[in-house]
Amino acid sequence: MINVTLPDGSVRQYEDGASPADVAKSISNSLAKAALAAKVNGEMYDLNRPLEGDAEVAIVTARDKDGLELIRHDAAHVLAQAVQELYPDTQVTIGPVIEDGFYYDFAREAPFSTEDFERIEKKMEEIVDKDYPIIREVWSKDEAIETFKKIGEDYKAQIIDDIIPPGDPITVYKQGDWFDLCRGPHLPSTGKLPKAFKLMKLAGAYWRGDSNNEMLQRMYGTAWGNEKDLKAHLHRIEEAERRDHRKLGRELELFHLQDEAQGQVFWHHKGWTLYRVLQDYMRRRQLENGYREIRTPQLMDRAFWERSGHWDKYRENMFISSIEEEDKVLAVKPMNCPCHVQVFNHGQKSYRDLPLRLAEFGSCHRYEPHGALHGLMRVRAFTQDDAHIFCREDQITEEVKAFCDMLRSVYSDLGFDDVVVKFSDRPDVRVGSDDVWDRAEKALRTAADATGLEVIHNPGDGAFYGPKLDFILRDAIGREWQTGTIQADFNLPERLDASYIAEDGNKHRPVMLHRAILGSFERFLGILIENYSGAFPMWLAPTQVVVATITSDADDYAEKAAETLRAAGLRVEVDTRNEKINYKVREHSLQKVPVIAVVGAREAEEGTLALRRFGSKGQEVLGLDETAEKLSDESTPPDLKRANA
Numbered sequence: 001m002i003n004v005t006l007p008d009g010s011v012r013q014y015e016d017g018a019s020p021a022d023v024a025k026s027i028s029n030s031l032a033k034a035a036l037a038a039k040v041n042g043e044m045y046d047l048n049r050p051l052e053g054d055a056e057v058a059i060v061t062a063r064d065k066d067g068l069e070l071i072r073h074d075a076a077h078v079l080a081q082a083v084q085e086l087y088p089d090t091q092v093t094i095g096p097v098i099e100d101g102f103y104y105d106f107a108r109e110a111p112f113s114t115e116d117f118e119r120i121e122k123k124m125e126e127i128v129d130k131d132y133p134i135i136r137e138v139w140s141k142d143e144a145i146e147t148f149k150k151i152g153e154d155y156k157a158q159i160i161d162d163i164i165p166p167g168d169p170i171t172v173y174k175q176g177d178w179f180d181l182c183r184g185p186h187l188p189s190t191g192k193l194p195k196a197f198k199l200m201k202l203a204g205a206y207w208r209g210d211s212n213n214e215m216l217q218r219m220y221g222t223a224w225g226n227e228k229d230l231k232a233h234l235h236r237i238e239e240a241e242r243r244d245h246r247k248l249g250r251e252l253e254l255f256h257l258q259d260e261a262q263g264q265v266f267w268h269h270k271g272w273t274l275y276r277v278l279q280d281y282m283r284r285r286q287l288e289n290g291y292r293e294i295r296t297p298q299l300m301d302r303a304f305w306e307r308s309g310h311w312d313k314y315r316e317n318m319f320i321s322s323i324e325e326e327d328k329v330l331a332v333k334p335m336n337c338p339c340h341v342q343v344f345n346h347g348q349k350s351y352r353d354l355p356l357r358l359a360e361f362g363s364c365h366r367y368e369p370h371g372a373l374h375g376l377m378r379v380r381a382f383t384q385d386d387a388h389i390f391c392r393e394d395q396i397t398e399e400v401k402a403f404c405d406m407l408r409s410v411y412s413d414l415g416f417d418d419v420v421v422k423f424s425d426r427p428d429v430r431v432g433s434d435d436v437w438d439r440a441e442k443a444l445r446t447a448a449d450a451t452g453l454e455v456i457h458n459p460g461d462g463a464f465y466g467p468k469l470d471f472i473l474r475d476a477i478g479r480e481w482q483t484g485t486i487q488a489d490f491n492l493p494e495r496l497d498a499s500y501i502a503e504d505g506n507k508h509r510p511v512m513l514h515r516a517i518l519g520s521f522e523r524f525l526g527i528l529i530e531n532y533s534g535a536f537p538m539w540l541a542p543t544q545v546v547v548a549t550i551t552s553d554a555d556d557y558a559e560k561a562a563e564t565l566r567a568a569g570l571r572v573e574v575d576t577r578n579e580k581i582n583y584k585v586r587e588h589s590l591q592k593v594p595v596i597a598v599v600g601a602r603e604a605e606e607g608t609l610a611l612r613r614f615g616s617k618g619q620e621v622l623g624l625d626e627t628a629e630k631l632s633d634e635s636t637p638p639d640l641k642r643a644n645a
Helices: 020-027 029-034 065-086 114-130 141-150 154-163 227-243 245-251 269-288 302-308 310-317 337-345 393-413 434-450 521-532 552-567 581-590 601-606 624-634 638-644
Strands: 002-005 011-014 037-040 043-045 055-060 101-107 134-139 170-175 178-181 197-206 215-223 299-301 320-323 328-332 356-365 381-391 419-424 455-458 468-474 480-489 511-520 545-549 572-575 595-599 608-613 620-623
Touching: 011 020, 020 029, 020 037, 020 055, 037 065, 055 065, 065 101, 065 114, 065 170, 065 178, 065 197, 065 215, 114 197, 134 141, 141 154, 141 170, 154 178, 197 227, 215 227, 227 245, 227 521, 245 521, 269 356, 269 381, 269 393, 269 511, 269 521, 269 638, 299 302, 302 310, 302 328, 302 337, 337 356, 337 381, 337 511, 381 393, 381 521, 393 434, 393 468, 393 480, 393 511, 419 434, 434 455, 434 468, 434 480, 480 521, 511 521, 545 552, 545 581, 552 572, 552 595, 552 601, 552 624, 581 595, 595 601, 601 608, 608 624, 620 624
Parallel strands: 002 055, 419 455, 545 572, 545 595
Antiparallel strands: 002 011, 037 043, 037 055, 101 215, 134 170, 170 178, 197 215, 299 328, 320 328, 356 381, 381 511, 419 468, 468 480, 480 511, 595 608, 608 620
16 A cells, blocks of 8 residues: 655555546545646656655646646647647657747748647647547657657657667657657646647747757747636736837837947937936935945956956956056946945945945946847846945844835835845855855845845855845736845955954954845836836826917917926926827827826916826816926925925
8 A cells, every 4th residue: 555645744545556646536526627747755747657655745736836837838749749730841859838838949941930820729729629648658768769760850869869868768758649758747638738828929949059050940839727817918918018118118209229339228308307317216215324325437457356256257248448558458347346345445444434335326337148138128238226335244134124124115116015035045156155155144034034024035046245135026017027136245345355443443344235226227217117108107207297288379378387387396398389289188198298288278368277187088277386286296206205294
């Protein structure tokens, strides 16, 4: 008999040779029907694979993360079978699961087209309807190579020959007459695959990712546990496309990019206004929290970056300049932290000076491959809301807590209240001793616990000089963005000889806390544009009010009204063009201006404004002074509202 321990801790006995399917059936018919696979002692198993002895067993369904990965894996196999049945001249290569879906690389002389998708999807549904049992077989390496070569699958034969060690068994999965090399596990049959899949796009891909090899055709798809989840995913994609910051950047005249300055942004007036409003807000918040703003050089000698450790770590991403007559190599700074240590080192520091919080809107440059560039989200030139806190070890908890409070307040002001925190510890490639890392990790984890943060452990993803807390915010359509960070660094102060005079009269090394809330301004503005779909809250909007005239008789009053609103601190434009008012309203609504103030002969005579809000069909008529007071209050940044309350 076999003893099986279930997730609730209960133990059941089964006959030798029992499978996870038998376990599921013994629990309930509904579980047996929903079961897709099982976790046996933490390893994924096919439902019908016999248990090899006493085991901990958890049944996997479509509701589980592992179940969803299994569905996507099987969808890839069903795709490959469908393609080969429709296009017999096609060879299959690899077909892994990826985020939100899967892909399969095919070798075929004739190109596929997205117009083929409907036909392929129909064939996939037929394969599901035929409910082929999915059978696991174990072959020898020689048998597998010979079989795949015999059916013309040269790529599969090459994978087996290159990757599988001699003597190792190979698992092959069959569904009907079709089979593929695979570790598994898989669903019990093709009929278990929900028909909640869709082919999404085509791309080219080199065999084995090597540009010297043949070009294959990659077919991407998505698969979900049910039709509802598929529709929700497709809706998110549509929303993401509608909110694409590159598209909105053009339409709202915020910025543009061009080949002559790859990875660098041309900010237009409206976009730069948005940039400055956000930067001014962050400057006030940092001053309010005891930071001293500084400015450091863009170019530093190579020897400096070698001392800091960044040359070895980041050289391939650094832009280099040389001065021949001085025989020097200079690097454009990829980050600000070593420069901030130089400011700290200028003049002797005492324990009474700590904590010292130095902030810089630091311009940095990093070489990113052309293919990695993506609008504002991935650039080569960017500015960070960067700061470094130099403190004693016993001040870490208090400083981390103050930072976390500030970060949550900033995110809330900007419309993000759903934030996840990850704790990342030592990576494989790092500087500093294990003892130093032990102290740094303990200090940061203790600080995180003291703030009451719910922290997800993210092993091995720390910075090369220290552990970190990363803050991931969720936007209006549920996407996650890693933005803020605070990192405990015991190593860089040592490498760059930073010290302070402690109470005992001796020199001690400060701890250096690297921190950012927005991260890159460029990237965060891209996130903001997409989160709000370009319809910014009043205080952030580049143009807050447009005064639009109905007739030319109201032109003088429109200018007077605009001056009154500007005097109240509002960003105002005037539209006195010889166009119909409906055309003007529509045009400024497309620009997502929060308030359009319409004026005609009556408004000029009565000293009023007819206010139309973005997204609202109605209008509100107010006196000019009342409008100025009301809109001025609405447009006041949240931090200034709190200060004035």
